[in-house]
Every structure is written in C-alpha cells, then in structure tokens.
Amino acid sequence: MTGDVKTSSTGLQRGKIKRRPDFFMVLTWVASATAVLTLLWILESIITPAWPAIQKTGVSFLTSTVWDVNRDRYGALPFLIGTTLSSLIALCIALPLGVFIALFLSENFLPFGVRQFIRFIVELLAAIPSVVYGLWGIAVVIPLVQQFGGYLSDSLGFIPLFQGPASGNSMLTASLVLALMVLPTITAISRTALVAVPSTLREGSYAVGATRWETIFRILVPTAAPGIVAATILAFGRAMGETMAVAMLIGNSPRLSMSLLSPAGTLAGLLANQFGEAQGLQISALMYAALVLVLLTLLVNLAGEAVLRRAEKSTAGIR
Amino acid sequence: MEETRIAPNLTAKTPGSAPSSASKAAPASPSLETARTIVDVDGVDFHYHASKALKNINLKIPEKQVTAFIGPSGCGKSTLLRCINRMNDLIDQARVTAGAIRIDGVDINASDVDVIELRKRVGMVFQKSNPFPKSIYENIAYGLRIAGVRDKRIVNETVEASLTGAALWNEVKDRLHESALSLSGGQQQRLCIARAIAGKPEIVLMDEPCSALDPIATAKVEELIDSLKEHFTIVIVTHNMQQATRCSDLTAFFYLGSLIEIDRTDKIFGNPSQKQTEDYISGRFG
Numbered sequence: 001m002t003g004d005v006k007t008s009s010t011g012l013q014r015g016k017i018k019r020r021p022d023f024f025m026v027l028t029w030v031a032s033a034t035a036v037l038t039l040l041w042i043l044e045s046i047i048t049p050a051w052p053a054i055q056k057t058g059v060s061f062l063t064s065t066v067w068d069v070n071r072d073r074y075g076a077l078p079f080l081i082g083t084t085l086s087s088l089i090a091l092c093i094a095l096p097l098g099v100f101i102a103l104f105l106s107e108n109f110l111p112f113g114v115r116q117f118i119r120f121i122v123e124l125l126a127a128i129p130s131v132v133y134g135l136w137g138i139a140v141v142i143p144l145v146q147q148f149g150g151y152l153s154d155s156l157g158f159i160p161l162f163q164g165p166a167s168g169n170s171m172l173t174a175s176l177v178l179a180l181m182v183l184p185t186i187t188a189i190s191r192t193a194l195v196a197v198p199s200t201l202r203e204g205s206y207a208v209g210a211t212r213w214e215t216i217f218r219i220l221v222p223t224a225a226p227g228i229v230a231a232t233i234l235a236f237g238r239a240m241g242e243t244m245a246v247a248m249l250i251g252n253s254p255r256l257s258m259s260l261l262s263p264a265g266t267l268a269g270l271l272a273n274q275f276g277e278a279q280g281l282q283i284s285a286l287m288y289a290a291l292v293l294v295l296l297t298l299l300v301n302l303a304g305e306a307v308l309r310r311a312e313k314s315t316a317g318i319r
Numbered sequence: 320m321e322e323t324r325i326a327p328n329l330t331a332k333t334p335g336s337a338p339s340s341a342s343k344a345a346p347a348s349p350s351l352e353t354a355r356t357i358v359d360v361d362g363v364d365f366h367y368h369a370s371k372a373l374k375n376i377n378l379k380i381p382e383k384q385v386t387a388f389i390g391p392s393g394c395g396k397s398t399l400l401r402c403i404n405r406m407n408d409l410i411d412q413a414r415v416t417a418g419a420i421r422i423d424g425v426d427i428n429a430s431d432v433d434v435i436e437l438r439k440r441v442g443m444v445f446q447k448s449n450p451f452p453k454s455i456y457e458n459i460a461y462g463l464r465i466a467g468v469r470d471k472r473i474v475n476e477t478v479e480a481s482l483t484g485a486a487l488w489n490e491v492k493d494r495l496h497e498s499a500l501s502l503s504g505g506q507q508q509r510l511c512i513a514r515a516i517a518g519k520p521e522i523v524l525m526d527e528p529c530s531a532l533d534p535i536a537t538a539k540v541e542e543l544i545d546s547l548k549e550h551f552t553i554v555i556v557t558h559n560m561q562q563a564t565r566c567s568d569l570t571a572f573f574y575l576g577s578l579i580e581i582d583r584t585d586k587i588f589g590n591p592s593q594k595q596t597e598d599y600i601s602g603r604f605g
Binding site: 200203206211218 | 436443461466514515518
C-alpha cells in the first residue's frame, strides 16, 4: 500500500491509503462486464439485421396474420399467439400438478425414502433432452391426441376450441409435452417454497384446531404462494423459448386457428424451420421475430424477478 | 348477557358455534383449595423413539388457576405440556406409553377422541411468537373460520374481545388489517395469546411465552396472565423462577423426566420438601 500512511503504536494505519487494484477485483469487474456486454452484443446482432423488416412492416408485423414468403409479406401474429398460448396451456396443466407433487414431497404423507425417490424421478425429467421429448411426442402423444381429439371433435366440435379434424400435430400435442417439460421446474421451486415455511406456522395452525388439509391450504400454500408464483413465471419463460420438441409436434402452420386440435406455430419453431433456407427480406423478418421472442422472454423474466422480490419483502419478519 | 357454552363433548364433532363474546358472568375465582381438577395426569410415561422422556408422572391441574412447570433443560416439562393438547402427535414416534391424561374425566389419548376438538378446547402459546403472515384481524378470525363461524358480526365481536382480553386492542384497533408481522415482538406474542383465547378454550398452555421478550414486554404478558386466570386455566412452562413466583398459584418441579415436587408456589419457593427442589431453586444446579 502506498500513500502517506502512519502506523500507530497499536498497528492501526491512518492517513490516505491508495490501493493498487488487486487481481481479484479486476477479475470480478471483467466477468461482470462480459455478461452485460454479451447481452448487449446479442441484442445488437439481432436488431441490426432486423432493421430492414422493422422499417418495412413496423407494427403490422405484430398484428398481421399473413406470413407469405413468396410475396415478401410478413405478419407474425399467428406465431406470437402460438408461443403465448402453448405456454399458457402447458402452465395450466403443469401448475396444479406440480404444486400437488410438491405438497406430497414437502409434507410427510409418504415415507422419506419414497419422497426422495419421487424427487429424483421428477428431476430426471428435466434431464431429458428436448429432441427426445419431441421423438416421444411423435411416437406416443400424437397417436393419442389423434384418437382422443377425434372423440372430442365428434362430441364437442360445435365449440370452436375443439373443432376437428383432429390433426396429430397440433397445439394440444405441443402443449401437453411442454407441460411435462416445465413440470420439474414448477415442482422443484414450489417444493423449496413449501419447505421454507417455518414449522412454527404449522404448529400455530394445528394448535387452534385446524386439520391437516386446512393447514395446508389456508396457511402453508398461501405463505409459499409468492415462491410458487415465481416458479410459474420462470416456467412460463422457459416454455416460451422451448424450440425443438415444440417444432416437432406443433405442425408449424402459419395459419391462425381457434381450435386446439389444429396445427399451429410458435416463434421459436418458425426460426428453427425457416432460417436455414431464408433469403433477403425473409432473413430480416425472421430476425425481427427473434427480437420479439427475446423481448418477450426478457419481460417475463423481469416480471418473475419483481414478484420474487415482493414475495421476499412480504414474508420478511417470519422467524 | 350470559354466555352459552357447548357441553364439553370430546368424542363427537360438535357443530361450530361461536361462543358469545360478551363478558362472561363468571363465578368468583375458586381458590387453590376449592378448585376442582381439570387435567388429571395419571401414571404417565412418555417415549421419544426408545428414550423415556417422562417417568410415572402423577399430577392434578386445578381449574382457573395458574400452574407453573419448572425445572432444568431437558427435564420433560415442555413434553408434558405438549401432551395436554396432543401436539406431540406431530412428532414421529413420540407417544404416551403408559398411564392416561384425562380432561374432565375423558382420556384424551383414547381412540374415539377427536384431536381437533381437543385442540379447540386447549389453546397453546409458543415460545417464539408465530403469527400467521396475514392481517391482525385474520390471525384471530382464522380459528373461528375453521370452526365454521360465518357470521361476520360474531367474528368482529370475537376479534375485539380477544384483543381486549390480550391487552392489545387499544394498540391495534386502528390497524386491524395491517400485517401481523409489522407488530413488535411483544405485541406479536400478545396477538398469539389473543389467537389462543379467541375460541374460548378451557385451558391455555404457555410454553416459555416470555423467553424471547424484553423485560417490559414480559411484564405486560405477566399482567395479562393474571387477568386471564379469571376465565381460563393456565399452565405455564418457565425457566424464570421469579416469573413462576410472580405469576403462578401452583408450581411443579421436574427433573430428568420425573415430577419431584408439586405444591403451592409460596411453599415450593419458601420451604420446599425435597432437597432437589431446594437445590434447583437456590441455583445449585440447572
């Protein structure tokens, strides 16, 4: 250390101390800067090629349903809706299922060994590659949906949601497999949130004469709710970005349809399918779609962060 | 207005009916000699797994008096307290292995006893205050709602009566819908006491209720205990012998799982019969 430093009799140093930047601090700064710069670089490398399409189509990109490569007309609304809807449906399935599994893993209905085994299995589900989910979807889920969807459209086909014909590659198929893919996320984070509720709260509830299920639904789950919501939002973000399995199962149709049993398309699937052979303005349009997807997932993740922070504030003070 | 009470009936689920919250026309508090026994602990052994935590405990807790359990750490006083409302049921492999605990003559561990009803009749306040992360109002309304009380007027009245009974009403009456977690430690503990007495239990168990509180908050809670015994039987576990002297009518001294001596508080602390009791009280061990 340099500078006018006086060392007192007790060894304390007083006076101005000029510190040489030490190696660890430099490393930390470099690492942080790299993360920020990389994000900005990625955004730049999408926005720049997207610019021609942004100039040509503007906001109509998000409102037009016509995606016609031959005529160079690009409207991404069907894909935007497809991304959002498939993720929402997947969440509607995965959320209750995931929370219930998390409840069984956090309470002691089952013996400890069984609980650990189930936890392990659910985590294994997260380890399966996306393309394998796609293959399984083609082999197993598509025939099932075709058959079941047939019954559905025969009996309830008057409702636009279930209008036939029941195509195997459909919104429903993709949503089902997506639900399975986000289930581990919801289960794991919800379980952590439930286990984090102090046992003193459970005891307090039992002591006023509550039953087990009353305690679970009126105290435990509401207290863990912010964590569960954060898990949901994170899962939503992941579902929206999921590419391979969805592209293999959803049919990649540029047409907007009301029915869950018809083929649909997602932004991620659009990029995966068309980018390899795209030329000219199409490349620019695809980059525009990529930008929309990135901003969408960024927004969702920011929302998740905000909810998590509010959650931490509201439960702060429980000892 | 006289308060109507459901006849104590532990063996069947009684339909939820809220006791009126107007002040009870209480009979004059019985003195220690004339009080009847409300909890009869009869030859009780208790095991956690294979280890014996309570050995042949025999004691009778008198109605509407304050009974203190004292003794060094690990002597079994909290264990016995938690037996009275069967909170030990929540612990794996913890059970009464001999004898019986009877409330109003009914063995609470009998197979036909509804433990939920038992816990509505025997309230508990814990060592660390544990208000729910809800509003002050909802903390107290919780017990009423799960008992099936729907009438908002009754809930409002009961909330006010309980908070008044816990000497907290004036401090929170303008912010009933704020989070309970915004209260100070002492206020939270009084809220927990209010929550415990909201359902008009017969017995209130307190497991070292002041050990996490500062002296001023402690004094307020002790004052409260004194006023509560007019309506409730209180059993309090405490490490603080001055507190036992100040608050209780009857004191039971435990050591290593056995009941060494139980007598009037002034006699235990003034002229104990057992040497072990005298050693503990004078600080020679524990």
